[in-house]
Amino acid sequence: MTATSTTVDLKNRLERARQTAGAAGIDALLITPSQDLRYLVGYDAKALERLTCLALPVSGGGPVLVVPRLERGAAEASGVEQLDVEIVTWEETEDPYALVAKLLPSGVRRIGLDNHMWAEKVLGFAAALPGVTQALANEVLTELRMRKSPFEVAALREAGAAIDRVHARVPDWLKVGRTEREVGADIAAAILEEGHVQVDFTIVGSGPNSASPHHEVSDRVIQRGEPVVVDIGGTTAAGYCSDSTRTYVMGSAPAAFVEYYEVLRQAQIAACEHVRPGVSAESVDAAARSVIASAGFGDQFIHRTGHGIGMESHEDPYIVAGNTLPLEPGMAFSVEPGIYFAGEHGARIEDILVVTESGGERVNLRPRELTVLDG
Incomplete structure (x- = not known):
């Protein structure tokens, strides 16, 4: 059991x-x-x-x-x-x-x-x-399954805290001159060290690879002045999943990137603050998408805002246009808008939220500001 x-x-x-x-x-x-x-x-x-x-x-x-x-x-x-x-x-x-x-x-x-x-x-x-x-x-x-019990919410909190501890250690490994694969291997080891029994995925997308949402790792060498998207998750002994994304930049980032990253941050915050019982799943998507579209980046947000999570990293409810499902306490899902310029660079911010009686609880608590690393 x-x-x-x-x-x-x-x-x-x-x-x-x-x-x-x-x-x-x-x-x-x-x-x-x-x-x-x-x-x-x-x-x-x-x-x-x-x-x-x-x-x-x-x-x-x-x-x-x-x-x-x-x-x-x-x-x-x-x-x-x-x-x-x-x-x-x-x-x-x-x-x-x-x-x-x-x-x-x-x-x-x-x-x-x-x-x-x-x-x-x-x-x-x-x-x-x-x-x-x-x-x-x-x-x-x-x-x-999409209405989590108190036991399950506690398990998701534990999983969220475990993956937060991994993100806190990412600056130790994310260095100019290292490959994505080398960084990913260190992260995978830390996912196990920090409280998971299984590594589900390690995405380390640097430079142009940061514009590919499901890029995992490659032998590309991380370079100064470019963003790196780190999207990671695992499964705990209790059988519940973690999933969190943060975007890092190696030294000074391009001005255009800094501009749209702030738009992305505001969109992710808006969607998180919109979560509460009774609102529809698609309205959470709209809360993020409207901020990004109003800033002129609507065409660069190319995926849904989120997916449910529990004993699987992707399960119901899906936070996407067309899903009119009213949110209820105990539902858990990601809020992960992204902005991507193919062949150049991209960014994503992701937290897991659980619907409470009065709003939404983030189980990932790492800072959402752009993390600048010396490299």
């Missing part, structure tokens, strides 16, 4: 998933190794060619975790049986899809499959359950 979730909390998740599935017209959820499985029962199972699957019927039976016999020990060690989840094993010569079908209550007509299920497993269930309609479990689980 995760360090932030009690047995009671996980049992509540299972019951809420059952109720939400029933309301959505789904008779059973089938969840294979994924963050959905970990969210529901605390089992961080390996994704293998052999089938592991949580079967959660809405009625007519309790939850069952079907696992290969050789994985039973890992399943038991996860503590799922404390949640009143029965473990059923299958042998190498058995058909696990037929076994799951047999364990489901009679009368099942519509099943929800986790969104990350491998295609071969989707087809395996289709063959084992002829005439049963398949739907995405996301229809159910998104409603649960």
Whole structure:
């Protein structure tokens, strides 16, 4: 089980998933190794060619975790049986899809499959359950996962503080004459040192690479007078993700860059201050975008303002035009506007926010002013 979730909390998740599935017209959820499985029962199972699957019927039976016999020990060690989840094993010569079908209550007509299920497993269930309609479990689980419990908010605070500690150390490694890859390696080591168990990504984009939002690292040598975008994140032992971006400059930056960076900072602050219950996800995007567009840089803001975060670094809700979802307490997402001039330079500022009863709480607290390094 995760360090932030009690047995009671996980049992509540299972019951809420059952109720939400029933309301959505789904008779059973089938969840294979994924963050959905970990969210529901605390089992961080390996994704293998052999089938592991949580079967959660809405009625007519309790939850069952079907696992290969050789994985039973890992399943038991996860503590799922404390949640009143029965473990059923299958042998190498058995058909696990037929076994799951047999364990489901009679009368099942519509099943929800986790969104990350491998295609071969989707087809395996289709063959084992002829005439049963398949739907995405996301229809159910998104409603649960994007509203974080107090345990989860605490875990996101811990993850945010951990990645802030890494950003505080970036000036030790970000030097003129070093390559992006060398700096990225130091950052990756620090992500683990500062409280994560997994490095999810290290973006170190210098000079023209700072204008590529998803650039990671290269052998390009960092030079004086250019900006460097550092966007980094990892996963903690509790299973929750961090994600934060700061932009640094090596000595004196071009005047045009300094001008638009200040616009970007004001846009990011405006979006953060706009966050509160009841406003729409798209209105947070608009709060950032309007500042940037009014300053004449609208065409250089080329992506959405943010994405939800929790047990995955990208999940619902997405902070983008067209998403009219009203924000609610417990929702967590990034606010990360950027301005990019392809082939020249760019900048991004990113914090994770959690919606509170009265506003938004930043879990990343590093300064948002442009950080100038001597190099």
